[in-house]
Amino acid sequence: MNSLRKLDAKAIIISLIGFAILQGLLTADILDNFWELNMILICINIILAVSLNLINGYTGQLSLGHAGFMAVGAYTGAVLTVNFHTPFLISIIISFVTAAILGAMIGLPTIRLSGDYLAIATLGLGEIIRIVIMNVNYVGGAAGFMGIPKYTTFAWAFFVMLFVVFFIKNYVNSSFGRACIAIRENEIAAETMGVNTTKYKVLAFMVGAGFAGVAGCLFGHTFYIVHPSSFTFLASFNYVIMIVMGGLGSITGSIAGAFILTTVSALLSAWPELRMIIYAVILILLMFYRPQGLFGNIELTSLPIFKRFKGGK
Template identity: 70%
Template sequence: MRAITKKDLKIAGACVVLYAIIEALLQMDIIGSFWELNLILIAINIIMSVSLNLINGYTGQFSLGHAGFMAVGAYVSAIITVKFHLPFLLAIIVGALGSGLLGFLIGLPTLRLNGDYLAIATLGLGEIIRIVILNIPYVGGASGFMGIPRYTNFTWAFFVCLFTLFFIKNLVNSSHGRACISIRENEIAAEAMGIDTTRYKVIAFTIGAAFAGVAGALFAHYFYIAHPASFTFMMSFNYLTMVVMGGLGSITGSIAGAVILTFVSAALASWPEWRMIVYSIVLILLMLYRPQGLFGNVELTSLSIFKRFKGGSK
């Protein structure tokens, strides 16, 4: 068997063990409902930050509208379960397709823009999505989509998150992923190397949006409600922060960013007035002292300490 497949299997195995331990602790009520909530939030936030990393970190396209796609996933999936009484897995898939399709339609014209202009356009589009939802009575309008069944539990969140991670990891480690990365590195050179840069920008944006939809579906089916006020641009900032904190172009970085920020947020939950202040100071200090993020664009799993396990050294 190939070394790379072996490594994947080892990681997958470790993840299943991790899952079994946490699930057992949950069953025995050693982990209470507050931390269960946060574990599920971590999984959702990882899906959001890793998918945003595909767009911002790997492809180098600055999107600030990720929460808008999450909203679409949340609402579309809720329609499937609430209005049509169809199974949750189908709801997640349809939610992903819905937000992916919207990502495609939005990405096609806007990805011609670059840098700050794209950032501000996606921010605007995210807000437009939210305002449009706010004005659709079918999904509850301004009072939110209520009565969504709680289907999301730790098991769902964990395995959907794991699927997302493998999907995006395998994508960026293929020729298609390299095409995306080359756009980030030098768009003109990428084009001159025969890469259809528009196509790959749209592909990355669509896939990123689709996974944001997946996260939205998990989110809505945990909190019983999808509310337009949950998906403001502040939420997009929050995910961008996780990505940048971990390091643009590092999946393990995004995981770390999501875990750390969710924990910081949870730990400060009892001091709500201080929570955002501490959060913002941490953010500013991090950028001042480590602007490339905790991991830069390096994967934790490719560090030498992990290489030793494989027995080979360079």
């Protein structure tokens, strides 16, 4: 069992080496601003995908409103930084709290809905959040909130992402995560096993929404501006597509999905229409030939190559 922690330590060391290399390439200007921006976006999208996977993949509650929570975080962070001059880390933490509270507020009433009804309700709530923001002049209304300092560096995005990935990974591998998975597999049986299904669903919504808020806060501090049009339900679809592409119930998959889609979209950014057509075709083909996603519910760390790290039980 202690090997679990050893495995964690190894994963962190590998991540740090990876970070050092990428940061070195950035500092040496081998990777230009365009790529720095996209590396930040990849980290942000990984946070969104992994946190959404907790709700959709592990708990089995199809949510199509993730962009709404992201919006809450983005605007909270922007207001705090610009109007209250809070340090970046504090903005991030408060963004988490605000989005998580909203997640709970939305989660509590909608949680008894199931399947398609929940999906469409979360979609509607996400849109309502966006429309309400659009009508609040304090945050710039439909024109967006401008003049946000660019605090999000690759280092910030990377380390926050690393924290979120570890948080979610450890969450799903504990009794909290097992409760979520039990709910996904059979809600009535889960309840009968003593799992308070309402509590764990709301908790999953809170944690997922909170980290979406964190991603939003990072996002807002990347572009000098947050604009309501960044948080439509189409954005939410995008995050769902990332996790389905990677495989629901696999954190590795969510990371891969976020990475692949963000990279492909960066590479094709010169041809916006063609990009979306290719995107659509890939999506359809993926559902035909690999509906369980690239990784299914398998984690990288359970592949044979990683087994030797594990050692005895």
